[in-house]
Amino acid sequence: MKNQEVGTATRVIILAMVISVLSLFVLVGVLVLIHICVLVREFNRRSDNINMAERGSTNMSMSKEDIEKLPCFIFQAKEKGTSTPVDCAICLDNFKVGDKCRMLPQCNHSFHAECIDLWLLKSLYCPICRTSTDILRDCSISAGESSGCSGSGQTRN
Numbered sequence: 467m468k469n470q471e472v473g474t475a476t477r478v479i480i481l482a483m484v485i486s487v488l489s490l491f492v493l494v495g496v497l498v499l500i501h502i503c504v505l506v507r508e509f510n511r512r513s514d515n516i517n518m519a520e521r522g523s524t525n526m527s528m529s530k531e532d533i534e535k536l537p538c539f540i541f542q543a544k545e546k547g548t549s550t551p552v553d554c555a556i557c558l559d560n561f562k563v564g565d566k567c568r569m570l571p572q573c574n575h576s577f578h579a580e581c582i583d584l585w586l587l588k589s590l591y592c593p594i595c596r597t598s599t600d601i602l603r604d605c606s607i608s609a610g611e612s613s614g615c616s617g618s619g620q621t622r623n
Contacts, residue, residue, distance in 0.1 A: 528586040528599060533568075538579060541565040555594050556581035573597040 541552075541561040552561045554577045561567060566579040575594045577585070582593075590599050 526590055527588055528590060530583075530587070533583050533586050536582075537569045537571060539567055539569065539576075541567050552576070554578045554581050556585055570597070570599055572599065 541563060543561075543563050553559065554561065554567075555575070556577055559578070561576075561578070567576050568579045568582045569576045570582070570592050573592050573595050575592055577593075585593055586599065591597065592599065
């Protein structure tokens, strides 16, 4: 009887070792796949950056002159109780009547002018949808159409 119990115990131990080794191989395989995915993603990011550099867009921010060409408006609220408050996605503050705001023409997202100006000095992308603002240099906003956010600027609800 003891031989049978020893034989059964040996089989259980061997089976447990085989399962452990197979689990280890599966785990290592999963880690290798994750590593490959990370490497591919990094390679794609680098090639995107190289492609942007080849297009002549080595500067990853906008100049102050380009920022000033963006459409600008003085915020005016709609009638009270008819809509929800509108927030600036950068500072998370509500737009208030009379606030100087800018709109990105590609995606039509609006922000406080001072918030988006600082953002665009550091990044070419919309902070909400990540649309590139780099194509502003090629769009119809010319120096003559500068929005000039003076007191007579356009208004937006």
